[in-house]
Amino acid sequence: MRYLNVPFSQKDEAKALGARWDAIARRWYIPQALLNKSDKFSKWFLEESESILSDSQNKLSPSSEPVSQPNEQVEVGIDLPINDSQDIDKPQKKRPNQDYTSHIEHQNLARENQAITLSGLLNKVKSALLTSFVQAQWLIAEVANVQLRNGHYYLELTQTDSKGRQLAKTRAMIWSRTAQIILPEFEKNTGKSIETGQKLLMLVNVNFHEQYGFSLQIEDIDASFSLGEMERALVELREKLRQEKRLESNKVYRIPDDFFRIAVVAPPKAAGLGDFKVDADRLEALGLCTFVYFTASFQGEKVLKELSNALNLIQSQILLNPSKYDAVVIIRGGGAKLDLQYLNQYAIAKSLSELQLPVITGIGHEKDNCILDEMAAMRCDTPSKVVHFIRGEIINNAQTAQKNWLQIQQRSQFIVKKPIHEIERLLNQVKQNSWQVWQGAQAKLAPLSYQIARKSRQTIETQKHYLKKQQMQISSLATQAVQLKKHLINQSFQGVVAHSQNAIEYKQQSIKYSMQIILNSGPQTQMQRGFAITKNSQGKLITSVKQGQKEQQLTISYQDGDLNVQVLEFKQQS
16 A cells, blocks of 8 residues: 545545545555556655655555545545543452542543543444455345436445345445446446346445445446346246236226226325325315225235235125226335335235226336236326326316217207208198188088087077976975984984983982992991901901910900900810
């Protein structure tokens, strides 16, 4: 390694030639690979004594390239104070008269003096990393995100297990000078540029910065290792569905000419769902189309169960009522391509293939497809484009219907006007013919009308005389019948009055007799006949010997007074 004396104004020139920055030594240096071409750095060579001093001060500096700051704006060294740490002295045995508090304070002070700063600690971590990773390493990782800024590529690398759970993640970058060398070759061999979801084999240098943390600097990419695990799994899934004739099964269902009721599957509270409902709610408020929503997770461990259940529920409703929905819409807002792997599962694809309605997808990726996009009868880039298509179809159908109605109306008016003229002509002809017929009929009917009138008057007079005779007979017979009925009613009324009086007298005598019986049955009457009433000391009636034998004293009431008796013995009546 040879250090250089590069002024700040010439740092870009040195960097373009291949010089690297050592943040610990705060100097630029020639990498090991370029030492045989050191002549082009000759104008920045240090004096021999200064070079030896710098080398001795930075004997721990690695030969690999040092950390470059993420934004690569300022490449200036940072002074990092390093305190040599020593082991804390072991505490001495406590003397009998030694103050315990002073001993604790002494220990705390010793720890404080021997502690290092955060920058010092991170500097040691950096030195350890750079010492351990002197050479570049080949690394396999998946690209979770990639951004291009000012010609530099900033990546997020990740590693996941078979269930899609993230095991590791870190930042990486490809500086513009390196990108101009390795990326064209990569695109030439693979037919695609670096994008999210790819699994790459990369040659990386390990970097660590006290402020920006750990990162990797990519120096080369193996183009033969271009297809990531997620892409291979998608290819295998696609082939399996093709063999089972499921891949194209939904495409046989034609997109309906009009939409009235649509089933929508989306994540709950998703931004894409909100964009979709802006237009969907307007269509529903106008009564043009009804949307039934089924919520399910589109990323995470719940995707397989919830999304499959939602699609199976829709299919069960379709089986019960084939006309329940016109189409099924599957939407999700934008997100990282890595999230699409949750949708590329066989059970979800199988449930979609069994739907007996056309499926329209709006997963939220304009360039990236998941297996659901490939299987659907129609694929839109975003949820907004799905609802815009539905709204457009409804509007187009309405405009077409209105246009057809105007054509029908115009044609009908033409068709109707033609027979109207013919009808008017025939009507005039009928009027003329009718007048002639009426004149001829009137001439023939005049004599007949006179004869009919004369005979009618004769018949009326005869009927009047007959009716008057009949009326007199009816009046006489009615008078006789009324008189007879009056006589019969008077007789019946007198009989009813007499019968009622007899019944009243009979009831009065019966009541008087009953009252006499009741009065003669009272206690006083019975006691006059010789009967007596027996009571105990509490005044309760005694009606049998069995009751009386339980008492010591009884009261016997007679007509003229009460008699108190003592119960001595009793005799049972045989």
